[in-house]
Amino acid sequence: MQPILARSALPDAPAQSAHDRVYRGLRQQVMHGELTPGTALTLRGIGKSFGVSMTPAREAVRRLTAEGALTFSASGRVATPELNNERIEELASIRALLEPELGSRALRRAHLALIDRMESINEANARAIRAQNPVDYIRTNLEFHRTLYLRAQSPAMLGLLETVWLQLGPTMRALYTRLRRTAAPPHHRLILEALRAGDDAALRLALRTDVTQGLRHLQV
Amino acid sequence: MQPILARSALPDAPAQSAHDRVYRGLRQQVMHGELTPGTALTLRGIGKSFGVSMTPAREAVRRLTAEGALTFSASGRVATPELNNERIEELASIRALLEPELGSRALRRAHLALIDRMESINEANARAIRAQNPVDYIRTNLEFHRTLYLRAQSPAMLGLLETVWLQLGPTMRALYTRLRRTAAPPHHRLILEALRAGDDAALRLALRTDVTQGLRHLQV
DNA sequence: GCCTCGCATGTGTGATCACAATCCGGTATG
DNA sequence: CATACCGGATTGTGATCACACATGCGAGGC
Known part of the structure; x- marks a missing residue:
């Protein structure tokens, strides 16, 4: 049986651009706990797994770091947050x-x-x-x-x-x-x-x- | 006399990349009310006024829209929010x-x-x-x-x-x-x-x- | 005079590239 | 056996470009 899912609030509406697909995909992976703390991600890797170039991947990552879903190491490496x-x-x-x-x-x-x-x-x-x-x-x-x-x-x-x-x-x-x-x-x-x-x-x-x-x- | 300013909390520390300078600059303009609601911005314009190309401007804008500081119109145009x-x-x-x-x-x-x-x-x-x-x-x-x-x-x-x-x-x-x-x-x-x-x-x-x-x- | 259509301009998007910094292997040395 | 070092591979950054689309201005028609 399919659970009834309530729509998320933040991403208001449709808006299907490449970076938006990447954003929603990553966001869901993070929020639903598909990734453990400290998981390292790369822009090229994200891009490849979504079938896009680095550019949309970078924008999605920027958005997600702004929301605290991902963290930047000092050298710009991106990973899921390890909270104390x-x-x-x-x-x-x-x-x-x-x-x-x-x-x-x-x-x-x-x-x-x-x-x-x-x-x-x-x-x-x-x-x-x-x-x-x-x-x-x-x-x-x-x-x-x-x-x-x-x-x-x-x-x-x-x-x-x-x-x-x-x-x-x-x-x-x-x-x-x-x-x-x-x-x-x-x-x-x-x-x-x-x-x-x-x-x-x-x-x-x-x-x-x-x-x-x-x-x-x-x-x- | 110079007022004593407390450092902002969100952008933790140094980190001086081009997109970060743009981000901080725009963020301050928005938070301090230098822009009235509905002010339209363009990536090329932002880039020019900060002396960078579109790429860092785009990333700064993504971050700021994620925080609600800016809004995207349906066609991707960016502007300061007009709240009801x-x-x-x-x-x-x-x-x-x-x-x-x-x-x-x-x-x-x-x-x-x-x-x-x-x-x-x-x-x-x-x-x-x-x-x-x-x-x-x-x-x-x-x-x-x-x-x-x-x-x-x-x-x-x-x-x-x-x-x-x-x-x-x-x-x-x-x-x-x-x-x-x-x-x-x-x-x-x-x-x-x-x-x-x-x-x-x-x-x-x-x-x-x-x-x-x-x-x-x-x-x- | 006002409205509508069409074209020139402006704008965001995504791909690609060159580059510098970083990371991670192995190797050599103490 | 542990540690320091070095070089290749990987990674993020920013610039640039081609493209599709929205916008807005001006000309033409009603």
């Missing part, structure tokens, strides 16, 4: 700040169909866990949150949040393989219950703990 | 979310020298108002806030905030010329007082009102 604990905690606290706010804004507009959709994504998330598939797990987990936040009608805030997700992508992948979850994240149920009850305070709390819980047990 | 009221309010609410948090984090580490520095920047801000100089006004105003937030030791959060400032740059310029302030922003005094008193709640409130006040009276 301090930075991870800071990014987690930003999530803990933004996500309850987005959830709260979405709450007023959340109708039953949305909750059903989230429920279905959450089941796909549980399947990914059973299948020990880290990429699917990360993807469906973010999908779950994004589906809610899209209802907040706050594109700028969602864009900022996706930037944070992007920075955490490779780290989340490394984290996942380290602790090998076997059960679904318990807070997703709480989020859904709070949504159904229309309880703002409970929703904020559930989102906050879901975010901090996932990243707390990390010792790099 | 909805977007302005959203960005203001993001500032109202992030800035009290950053201020609160800085409060614990704020010593007297920092407050003195902010006082001095605030005087420069008042001078810019008397001189009817919008760019200096915006620059010193942001400098005032950034000087405080740098103490929060939260580079990722400050980076996100600067992205928001960047998006608001041209709009703040347009706003400034519309309402022609004649007095210093009243909330800066409250911020300084809360800092001196070490009062977290008062500081959060003062920052929040300073941010929302400045952008509330805007009807585009």
Whole structure:
């Protein structure tokens, strides 16, 4: 069964140029944790794997480094970021700040169909866990949150949040393989219950703990 | 007298390549309100004004559009963003979310020298108002806030905030010329007082009102 | 006088190239 | 056996070019 995917927020619309295809492709690889921290990339390599020259690859990389999805070494070499604990905690606290706010804004507009959709994504998330598939797990987990936040009608805030997700992508992948979850994240149920009850305070709390819980047990 | 300027947070350090010079130059022009909303730019024009070819200009523009400092029209034309009221309010609410948090984090580490520095920047801000100089006004105003937030030791959060400032740059310029302030922003005094008193709640409130006040009276 | 069509100009895009810096092998040396 | 060194291969950078397309101005028609 095909999971229902909510469209991403940042890249607004169609716009199919070569560098844009490369950008979206790389962005997805990073955000969904297909790359582990410290993975080295080369412009020529990126270009070849997307069937384009260096020029569009360079532009895509510029965009992604601007969003923190990739880092430049001093000599201009590009790689996925290796975050220290301090930075991870800071990014987690930003999530803990933004996500309850987005959830709260979405709450007023959340109708039953949305909750059903989230429920279905959450089941796909549980399947990914059973299948020990880290990429699917990360993807469906973010999908779950994004589906809610899209209802907040706050594109700028969602864009900022996706930037944070992007920075955490490779780290989340490394984290996942380290602790090998076997059960679904318990807070997703709480989020859904709070949504159904229309309880703002409970929703904020559930989102906050879901975010901090996932990243707390990390010792790099 | 030369105002004391706190270094920006995002572009970490030295790194002097051609595209980086262009990036920093454009970024400053946008953030400080040297460009009004809707100003059209061309890659060749940018390149010429910085003495480089199109290539570095293109990369700088990509970075800046990724941060929301510039927008692409459908045909790839680049211009400073023209924000609608909805977007302005959203960005203001993001500032109202992030800035009290950053201020609160800085409060614990704020010593007297920092407050003195902010006082001095605030005087420069008042001078810019008397001189009817919008760019200096915006620059010193942001400098005032950034000087405080740098103490929060939260580079990722400050980076996100600067992205928001960047998006608001041209709009703040347009706003400034519309309402022609004649007095210093009243909330800066409250911020300084809360800092001196070490009062977290008062500081959060003062920052929040300073941010929302400045952008509330805007009807585009 | 106003609108429409068409062409000249301007503009972004992507490919290619030359170049300098960096990295990474192996080899020689202590 | 470990370490320093050297040279070839790899990599990012910036310039330049050809091309397709959008834009806008001017001429012609209504």
